[in-house]
Amino acid sequence: VNVGCVPKKVMWNTAVHAEFIHDHADYGFETPGVKFNWRTIKDKRDAYVRRLNDIYENNVKKAHIDIIRGYGKFTADPEPTIEVEGKKYTAPHILIATGGRPAVPSDSEIPGASLGMTSDGFFDLEELPRRSVVVGAGYIAVEIVGILSTLGSKSSLLIRHDKVV
16 A cells, blocks of 8 residues: 555556556647646655555554554464563454565675665655656566656666577
8 A cells, every 4th residue: 555556556557557648649639738747746645645544543443453563473372472562462263464675785786785775665756756767677676667668767777688588
């Protein structure tokens, strides 16, 4: 919800609108002076994600489900038990939603790696970059480079030949 499907779909839809505007003249529409404002869509997208987070959390609370934030580990207790920051929790069913974080190589592994960002960083961009390079062959890389390019960033997609099947 935060840096994945939902905000990416908002940005994808933004790019779709840009494509429609590009094609308007072919359908007889005159649209001179149309401008795109990255800050506007970023602010609206971020507000939408915050609103969804609030809705989800309220629904969990209404269902009388406890949310326990922190680092947890299973214990050796006979019943299913986890310990989070010194406190134990026992229940017949325990869901640990770990989330995920991208692995960022060090500069010693890939020179210049610290100059880049992960796909999560795309959602932190304060303005549309004039130029962008996206590295990867997965659908996220392809979607992000398409969004950036369609919205006006001169974009390139880099793919390692030995990894493409």
